[in-house]
Amino acid sequence: MKKSLLALTVISTLLPLAACQTASNQVATAQTAEIDDKSEALKLNELTQQYFEASLARNPLMATFVGVHQYDDKFNPPLSAEFIQETRAFEQAYLDKVNQLDASELTGQDWLSYEIFKYDRQHALAGMDFNQEYMPLSQMGGAHTYFAMLGSGQSAQPFNSTQDYREFMQRARGFAEFMDSTIIFMQKGVESGVVLPRPIAEKVLPQLSSHVVEDITQSVFYAPLTKLDSLENLTSEEKSTLQQDYVAVIRDVIIPAYDRVYQYMKNDYLAGTRSTVGLSALPDGNEWYEHKIQTHTTLPLTAEEIHAFGQREVKRILEQMTKVKDQVGFQGDLQEFFVHLRTSDEFYFDSEEEVIEAYTKVKQKIDTRLPALFSVFPKADYEVRAVEPFRAASAAGASYQAPAPDGSRPGIFYINTHNLKAQPKFLLETLSIHEAAPGHHFQIAIQQEVEGLPQFRKFNNYTVFAEGWALYAESLGKEMGMFEDPYQWYGRLVDEQLRAMRLVVDTGLHAMGWSRQQAIVFMLNNSSMSETDVVAEVERYISIPGQALAYKIGERHIRELREYAEDQLGDKFDIRAFHQQVLVDGGIPMPLLTEKIQRWVASQR
Structure with a gap:
């Protein structure tokens, strides 16, 4: 994360812990009882809207971040056993209601909304079997x-x-x-x-x-x-x-x-x-980590298969890095090349102002190249800003904050200038693509702006979709005419290698008994990252188990869907139309994205 996505992080982190006041439960029960003999689609839309509005009342911070300001004087209620019990009852009540609908009568967006809403309620309830509130x-x-x-x-x-x-x-x-x-x-x-x-x-x-x-x-x-x-x-x-x-x-x-x-x-x-550092060291830790894998990937994957995939990717990307080393004429092996990139001043900025100026210029370059691959664009723009000093020491190297839904505030691409050695120049293009356009800014802003999308979906967040899309966006760099400088291409490999190493390290820490130091050594041996940056990354994976798996898993899944569409449609395949299909319905779990793309492909034949 970057972690990226600050407003969405607030939603995903605090909403499961939001207090469900008894009065809110009674109101929700009364409202849902009023949904009588209407079409299944109308019942669903009313139900999900009621849930969304009740969620804002229960989670005032989320309300503020999504642009609803009637609760700006309230903070989320204190943690208590009662509020946890009421939250469970709240989620169960809405799951029971959605289960009463006849899904066979739903199509298109209504079908997607039904499947997403039901999935979210089931997963929220499953997560309450663990004691996240203790940390x-x-x-x-x-x-x-x-x-x-x-x-x-x-x-x-x-x-x-x-x-x-x-x-x-x-x-x-x-x-x-x-x-x-x-x-x-x-x-x-x-x-x-x-x-x-x-x-x-x-x-x-x-x-x-x-x-x-x-x-x-x-x-x-x-x-x-x-x-x-x-x-x-x-x-x-x-x-x-x-x-x-x-x-x-x-x-x-x-x-x-x-x-x-x-x-x-x-x-x-x-x-x-x-x-200890791994989730598996805690009570019910193995089951807890399995739940985290499902949370962040939405796919039925095991820690073992993810670990093996990561190891293969780390090896492949190292081979690509070696080609760059040879291309730029560096005399020495890959480890010496890593040291050169970590220690040579030519690869680093001298001031915060230089960093912000460089990323602003890259923004302008990228903006001119997007129409070749996209036919849908966010209305909101974004700004490049330095991370505020009060959180810079522990914040990620870069992150993105969504624009205000009403257009009053642009998106923000945050760059952490606290440690300039953690912001090498060769990351300029790939990091900008990932965090801003056509990465997080495109995906999140478009999701908020889609007309007719139910409110609960406009502000939904699936890590595997958001981060998978952003990493997939990086992979489009060469198609956009970027990465012409071999060092900028190396930067793309650095980012991809980081995501591959995350698969190995996250599963190593939380399922295979790796120590903090073991994870640090692995990352130093397989990248040119600075030690301070590696330590921050490893400690991030320790803090938010499974989140780091979403990037590479999501990118792989979106890439596989593109390859499927290209294979099935041949000359009829339109990359801009494919990207529109991925983006235009907002973030959804990967199994639903798969079914959606398969239906779209069938309609194009």
């Missing part, structure tokens, strides 16, 4: 990072009126309650043996302590106050009162909330963390 924070994300993003004034939380500021102050109080509940649940995890590995817990500490500041003006949460003068129709006295109240919330609510969790993790939790 609510990691260096890859959690309430502590999402809240800071919102409070920075640079994300989805609006700060355009007095009411906006007041609503965020109220949300901050809910955040403090939520953070206190994470302490309770992390302690439950200590008592039951479901805890973070020590290196991961240690990475969370600076993310928390960075917000425990004495000078309020140095807090990331102070930034929105610099916009107060732009608010209209406010007297100086009103602005002064608002600023005093806002500063008080930062000082008395937000900073203490971060400090309480920091002190707990530092003084109590660390002592209870584990020396």
Whole structure:
């Protein structure tokens, strides 16, 4: 991840943990009871819309990120046994309702919506058999990072009126309650043996302590106050009162909330963390990892077959890298070439400004070449930005945040400039294609913009689809006239090798007993990545098991579907039409994408 896809990460991470208030359950039951003698398609559309709206009420953060602002004053309710039980009941109620529909009467988009909705409810319920709530924070994300993003004034939380500021102050109080509940649940995890590995817990500490500041003006949460003068129709006295109240919330609510969790993790939790790193070391860990594989690939794959596929790909890509080494005339073996690429200043930028400028220029180059392969384009544009300092130390090298659905905010292609040695110049083209166009920006923005798509599908996220598409998009580089420079082609191989190594390392860590150091050595031996970058990657795989499998598995599946369509259609195959078919219905599980493409191919003969 990049991990990429920050708004979608909030949705996929927090929605399964969103509280289901009893009143919401009663409303949902009453609403669904009103669906009477209507067509199966209409019943389905009403049911899924009710679910989506109820989900926003239960998950206020998701609502904000998808552009629904009526809950901007609320944070997700605190973790509790009651809320987990009610969440299970909520999911089961909607599964029962969708099972009452006659799927044989559904076609087209309605058929897809039925299959997706049912799959999601079944999978959500299966995931509740494990105790993810005992590990609510990691260096890859959690309430502590999402809240800071919102409070920075640079994300989805609006700060355009007095009411906006007041609503965020109220949300901050809910955040403090939520953070206190994470302490309770992390302690439950200590008592039951479901805890973070020590290196991961240690990475969370600076993310928390960075917000425990004495000078309020140095807090990331102070930034929105610099916009107060732009608010209209406010007297100086009103602005002064608002600023005093806002500063008080930062000082008395937000900073203490971060400090309480920091002190707990530092003084109590660390002592209870584990020396193992794999999911298989936890209670029911093997079954848990199998569930994670299904979550992130949507395919019936085993850790063993994924591991073997990854090993084959690592070997193949190394052979391609050797060809590049020979092409550029490097005298030495591949390991020496790796060292050369890691250590030579010519391959790295000198400043953050250089990085952002270079990626902005590549954006312009790519934009002119897209029409050859695509007939559908997102209406929203995207910007290139540096990752904010408060999260840069632990953030991925690059990531993408979706545009606001109403067009008020563009997509954001984030580049992490914290460590310039982790941003080699030879990654320029491939990384831009992956994160922006025609990768994540195309897939996610188009999904949000498709007319007539049910709301729950506009903001759905399947890692294998999103990341598989982005990696497939990279593979289109040469067809787009990119990668003409051998070093830029090497950059594409670097990215592909990273995804191949992920298959080996993720399964190695979580199913085969690999140590953190074993994974680090494997990646260093098979790539030119810097050690700091490798360590960050390995710790990411430790934190979010199975997510790293989605890239290469998804790309392989989309590529196989393209080859199938080309073989079946011959001269009738149109690459732009194929890409439209993949993108135009939004993200869907791979088995459904397969069936959809097969139906499309049959209709083209």
